[in-house]
Amino acid sequence: MGPATAAPAPADEHPPAAALLLPADKRARWEHADSLAALEEAPGRDRSEHLGGRFERSVHYNQAARGYLALRDRGARPTLAVGALVVQHHYAVGAASPSVTFAMLKVADAGPAAERWQFFVLDTELRVTTVAAPAGCGSCHGAWAPDAVFGPPAAATLQ
Numbered sequence: 760m761g762p763a764t765a766a767p768a769p770a771d772e773h774p775p776a777a778a779l780l781l782p783a784d785k786r787a788r789w790e791h792a793d794s795l796a797a798l799e800e801a802p803g804r805d806r807s808e809h810l811g812g813r814f815e816r817s818v819h820y821n822q823a824a825r826g827y828l829a830l831r832d833r834g835a836r837p838t839l840a841v842g843a844l845v846v847q848h849h850y851a852v853g854a855a856s857p858s859v860t861f862a863m864l865k866v867a868d869a870g871p872a873a874e875r876w877q878f879f880v881l882d883t884e885l886r887v888t889t890v891a892a893p894a895g896c897g898s899c900h901g902a903w904a905p906d907a908v909f910g911p912p913a914a915a916t917l918q
């Protein structure tokens with residue numbers, strides 16, 4: 760057994776530390792999975808920096824997150840409403856269906872990114888893969904992105 764006070768995973772550790780991963784038969788369906796079908800898709804696909812840069816991404820957002828597209832303009836600093844949901848699918852290069860999905864739900868207006876936003880890592884069946892909130896998501900997003908969101912795929916996409 761390791762010590763009870765495990766050090767947080769380093770910010771660049773993807774996927775989350777193995778100790779945080781739930782075995783497939785212990786995973787529950789993500790509580791927001793049903794809202795996915797109603798999300799808007801941001802145009803374009805590009806390479807994600809997550810997971811060692813191996814995947815292409817598509818991004819999907821709800822009405823409360825409609826300021827998200829403005830982040831395409833350099834220097835834009837939109838603040839998304841509480842309830843904003845942004846979902847990013849990660850695809851093996853050329854694949855039609857995602858291998859892993861990351862999501863962010865805005866739950867508060869103030870506080871550090873990891874408290875304003877809930878972060879999720881979902882498997883191909885939209886089940887939550889981690890025991891606790893995945894480490895590192897909020898610190899990288901909070902440090903580098905306005906309101907903790909980086910923005911949609913660049914105009915120059917991978918097609």
Ligand code: HEC
Nearest residue numbers: 770807808847861862863878879893895896899908909910
């Ligand atoms: C080291 C920095 C870093 C870490 C850690 C990180 N991300 Fe990201 N994330 C990014 C960057 C950069 C983007 C922009 C697109 C891309 O490269 O994937 C992004 C994009 C996203 C998006 C699309 C919304 C947006 O910001 O434009 C979601 C959702 C997301 N990340 C969720 C997560 C989750 C969940 C975790 C933790 C498991 C996480 N991220 C960890 C850097 C990071």
